[in-house]
Amino acid sequence: LMTLPAAMLIGLEYEPLYRPELLGHEFGWFDGDGRLQMTKSGTPGAPETDGRRKVVAADYVSLEDGSGIVHIAPAFGAEDFAEGKHFGLLFMQPVDLRGIMAEGLPGAGKFAKQADSDVERDLEERGLMLKKSTIKHTYPFCWRCTTPLLYYAKPSWYIRTTKQKESLLEGNRRINWYPEHIKSGRFGNWLENNIDWAVSRERYWGTPLPFWKCADCAHPMCCGSKAEIIEHAKDQAKAAAMDDYHRPFIDEIVLRCEKCGGDARRVPEVADAWYDSGAMPYAQWHYPFENEDEFLKHFPADFICEAIDQTRGWFYTLHAEATMLKASEAIPESISYKNVICLGHINDEKGNKMSKSRGNTVDPFAVLDALGADATRWYMYTASPAGSSRRFSQALVEEGLRRFLLTLWNTYSFFVSYANIDGYKPGTEFKGKRPEIDRWLLSELNALVVKVTDELEGFDPTDAARAIETFVDDLSNWYVRRSRRRFWRGASEGDDDKQSAYDTLYMALVTVSKLIAPFTPFVAEELYRNLVVSQDPAAPVSVHLAIWPAADPALIDESLNAETQLVKRVCSLGRAARAKAQIKVRQPAAETLVKPRPPEEAGALRKNLTLVLEELNAKSVRLVDDETVVVSYDVKPNLPVLGKKYGSEVAAIRAGLAVLPPAEVAEAVRRGSSIAVAGKTLEPEDILLQAQDSPGFAAAQDAGYT
Numbered sequence: 001l002m003t004l005p006a007a008m009l010i011g012l013e014y015e016p017l018y019r020p021e022l023l024g025h026e027f028g029w030f031d032g033d034g035r036l037q038m039t040k041s042g043t044p045g046a047p048e049t050d051g052r053r054k055v056v057a058a059d060y061v062s063l064e065d066g067s068g069i070v071h072i073a074p075a076f077g078a079e080d081f082a083e084g085k086h087f088g089l090l091f092m093q094p095v096d097l098r099g100i101m102a103e104g105l106p107g108a109g110k111f112a113k114q115a116d117s118d119v120e121r122d123l124e125e126r127g128l129m130l131k132k133s134t135i136k137h138t139y140p141f142c143w144r145c146t147t148p149l150l151y152y153a154k155p156s157w158y159i160r161t162t163k164q165k166e167s168l169l170e171g172n173r174r175i176n177w178y179p180e181h182i183k184s185g186r187f188g189n190w191l192e193n194n195i196d197w198a199v200s201r202e203r204y205w206g207t208p209l210p211f212w213k214c215a216d217c218a219h220p221m222c223c224g225s226k227a228e229i230i231e232h233a234k235d236q237a238k239a240a241a242m243d244d245y246h247r248p249f250i251d252e253i254v255l256r257c258e259k260c261g262g263d264a265r266r267v268p269e270v271a272d273a274w275y276d277s278g279a280m281p282y283a284q285w286h287y288p289f290e291n292e293d294e295f296l297k298h299f300p301a302d303f304i305c306e307a308i309d310q311t312r313g314w315f316y317t318l319h320a321e322a323t324m325l326k327a328s329e330a331i332p333e334s335i336s337y338k339n340v341i342c343l344g345h346i347n348d349e350k351g352n353k354m355s356k357s358r359g360n361t362v363d364p365f366a367v368l369d370a371l372g373a374d375a376t377r378w379y380m381y382t383a384s385p386a387g388s389s390r391r392f393s394q395a396l397v398e399e400g401l402r403r404f405l406l407t408l409w410n411t412y413s414f415f416v417s418y419a420n421i422d423g424y425k426p427g428t429e430f431k432g433k434r435p436e437i438d439r440w441l442l443s444e445l446n447a448l449v450v451k452v453t454d455e456l457e458g459f460d461p462t463d464a465a466r467a468i469e470t471f472v473d474d475l476s477n478w479y480v481r482r483s484r485r486r487f488w489r490g491a492s493e494g495d496d497d498k499q500s501a502y503d504t505l506y507m508a509l510v511t512v513s514k515l516i517a518p519f520t521p522f523v524a525e526e527l528y529r530n531l532v533v534s535q536d537p538a539a540p541v542s543v544h545l546a547i548w549p550a551a552d553p554a555l556i557d558e559s560l561n562a563e564t565q566l567v568k569r570v571c572s573l574g575r576a577a578r579a580k581a582q583i584k585v586r587q588p589a590a591e592t593l594v595k596p597r598p599p600e601e602a603g604a605l606r607k608n609l610t611l612v613l614e615e616l617n618a619k620s621v622r623l624v625d626d627e628t629v630v631v632s633y634d635v636k637p638n639l640p641v642l643g644k645k646y647g648s649e650v651a652a653i654r655a656g657l658a659v660l661p662p663a664e665v666a667e668a669v670r671r672g673s674s675i676a677v678a679g680k681t682l683e684p685e686d687i688l689l690q691a692q693d694s695p696g697f698a699a700a701q702d703a704g705y706t
Contacts, residue, residue: 206270278317
């Protein structure tokens with residue numbers, strides 16, 4: 001034994017352990033055009049082989065996964081096949097399609113993976129075994145039954161998509177992808193590394209490939225229509241009478257070879273099912289044979305949607321077929337869709353991939369039966385953005401049902417109950433001056449219409465739905481709660497305040513019913529028909545026939561919206577501080593201190609002090625410029641960040657930070673300033689601040705507010 005540089009092994013010839021080509025089995029070689037030619041030993045014209053094999057170089061072989069030298073089997077792997085084609089290696093398949101070892105070899109008649117011991121024993125008996133051991137490495141297994149899989153090269157019909165690579169890429173640049181990174185990422189990379197499409201399948205059922213081969217001269221024929229089949233058929237009457245072009249009927253049609261006049265029979269393969277899917281835009285109109293106007297009206301599609309695995313399935317076949325048909329001038333456009341939403345996968349409640357073998361699948365029909373289609377739809381829209389995976393379970397859908405749909409329904413029920421008691425009739429234009437809370441709600445409502453419209457036109461249903469959810473929460477937990485007494489009190493002539501409350505809430509509910517129609521069609525329909533159709537005979541009979549809401553810019557007051565959101569945030573923090581101190585809201589607080597994030601917000605808070613006092617049940621509210629009145633800070637090093645920057649010097653930095661006054665360090669971090677510690681300049685992100693309540697106070701903080 002000796003050690004050699006790998007370069008010295010390249011081109012080295014050696015005798016193989018086995019020579020299946022001498023056992024009467026079929027083997028092949030690649031001709032000058034790279035086409036595989038099959039034969040058997042002893043067949044006239046078959047090439048002679050001395051049996052020697054040789055060492056070749058390949059850039060994908062590494063030392064990380066083994067010894068750096070690997071056996072090449074061109075019939076059992078994509079890289080192996082490419083190397084065999086490039087170097088003209090022998091092509092042999094001593095294992096059949098069932099994975100059974102061929103006669104004449106050790107383990108004959110056994111599954112290849114079960115024949116290992118037979119091969120080992122044979123090599124030992126022949127004195128050819130140097131060493132045997134087990135090496136752990138990645139290997140494919142059937143995801144259903146966990147049987148080891150074999151890569152197996154098979155002859156196939158191909159569509160030469162590589163010839164249209166640049167057209168495929170150019171067309172992709174004109175398609176809007178959501179999320180956008182799919183365009184140049186997963187889908188773009190697939191197109192960049194495009195390989196020819198193996199379009200044939202060896203199955204009984206499917207779209208029969210329209211290829212016939214002459215039994216005499218092997219000349220291939222392709223028929224593109226029923227008319228062409230009838231034209232070339234030997235029995236034209238039989239071909240004309242046929243109304244089902246699937247197997248076995250199509251296989252009974254024999255064509256007359258256009259080259260020698262012999263019998264041409266259809267090849268046995270059928271088309272890849274994804275070929276049918278990609279042909280959908282044309283097949284649905286039977287184009288180009290009829291319905292040309294309808295086809296041109298709908299092509300290319302404005303929008304399609306499917307999951308991320310379709311980047312190599314439906315998204316690709318639609319795009320590939322359109323590109324090739326455009327290249328042959330059969331269609332007017334090289335893209336078949338303009339916009340596409342690419343969805344992430346649906347996982348179980350814990351985020352794991354669903355699998356029957358794991359027992360973690362969720363029956364969607366059980367969820368639909370228990371919670372309804374609208375609740376399921378709403379969860380799917382709001383759980384995560386389109387391209388992200390989402391968890392799914394009945395409990396998660398139920399949570400969304402409670403958080404949004406029941407909140408909306410309770411708000412609607414509140415309105416209907418009091419509107420019926422007071423005999424409220426919509427439709428009369430309100431002439432009086434609306435209270436600020438009504439103006440705020442109408443401002444938020446019209447801003448919502450703008451937001452939802454823009455997001456849907458930008459193919460982002462998640463942000464659109466989440467915006468509606470936020471509005472409904474504000475509608476219920478702020479507007480209705482703050483306005484409840486306006487509905488409770490008895491009606492009186494000229495009560496503009498109560499009329500404004502009814503009009504405002506009615507307008508909000510009707511608009512929301514229209515905005516949620518694409519998301520939750522059944523709930524939207526119920527709200528709309530009771531709120532609108534029952535009151536206005538001239539209104540469209542369905543929310544799905546109603547005009548989409550249009551925002552009134554004059555009603556949008558961004559300053560009022562920001563001011564109200566500020567008050568709501570402060571009140572929310574105040575309630576959080578009460579909960580932290582375990583002081584219920586009904587128990588008055590002596591004083592509430594508020595530190596706004598930017599100082600200019602103090603004016604808006606002073607304007608709304610009465611409201612804040614009422615919400616927090618406090619005797620007084622005091623605005624402060626520095627939160628250290630109510631909190632102090634513990635200073636700690638951000639070890640994960642510092643470790644990457646300074647390594648072994650972190651210990652000295654930690655010690656240096658410990659001797660500095662915590663208040664000074666905290667002040668520098670809060671200002672966003674750097675600070676010198678142990679000879680190093682630390683940035684704010686290098687230091688962690690942990691707030692501690694000052695004696696006598698309970699504090700809550702969020703995004704710079706205290």
